[in-house]
Amino acid sequence: MNGPAQTENHLTRNQSLVLDALSKSGGPLSAYSILDQLRDHGFRAPLQVYRALDKLLEFGMVHRLESLNAFVACRHPSCDDHETIAFTICDRCGQVAEISDDTVAARLQSLATDAGFALKSSTVELRGTCRKCQPSSCKMVQ
Amino acid sequence: MNGPAQTENHLTRNQSLVLDALSKSGGPLSAYSILDQLRDHGFRAPLQVYRALDKLLEFGMVHRLESLNAFVACRHPSCDDHETIAFTICDRCGQVAEISDDTVAARLQSLATDAGFALKSSTVELRGTCRKCQPSSCKMVQ
């Protein structure tokens, strides 16, 4: 009844459904939120979501936000570059943006190397308030 | 029976117990591990741990490792500088080290500002293998 097993360049049905849910949401979702959204499509258990997420993370099409225990669809046009990515997370509206910066990536790599640490992956998450949620606005330039 | 309410520069009994447990462990502990260690001292519920941790985090005496859902005692001699701190986390032995670097901190601040993002706090966690856990060692320079 379900589609065929996964082949290269193709997502399985469950993976597509999870990715769609994340893409349409436009923001971070918890695994259980995704599950709730996909019950109409036959999802019944958390593991169906987590397994799809594991693959999507592996493909670099989804990112995990450690400080939120949530997931977002990758915003990069083509998810080719799996570099170090930083996220800004707005504490007011929950909006998440991706920042990719070679300077930070290189410096972190350098710091790790200096410490004799073999770096495999980095988590960089910035908490604060996004432009739209700034408390006072319309500041005139003096 | 318990000590007095918290005053400046003093930790309450529960806060001291939690900090001691973290300090003695020398590595990251989950809140529930701390709870188990402190049952002999009268701890019965997770909230007793989480409330103490909240304060210790506020005081900068403890750090939270988002990617581990765990906590560590701050290693800085005096916990005066609450700057951006990066952590290296060894995937093999679990060892955690703190790195403080102005270059990364400044660059992250700059990136946030450029994006109109009011930065409040940063999470930087590096995953990999520590010096002691490197797979092959004693590599000769060619």
Add this chain to the structure above:
DNA sequence: TTGCACATGTTATACCATTACACAATGACA
């Protein structure tokens, strides 16, 4: 002494993630 701020104790619950087992679909290959 009344009220406030804060720390505490307890129960219950919500939220996040994985283990274990059974089954189905696919592709490689003899």
Add this chain to the structure above:
DNA sequence: TGTCATTGTGTAATGGTATAACATGTGCAA
């Protein structure tokens, strides 16, 4: 064509992390 390894799926049960809600206690100040 049949066998086998691999991978994806479905389900139930469990384990791990964190907070809500409510009651009590203690020190301090008006």
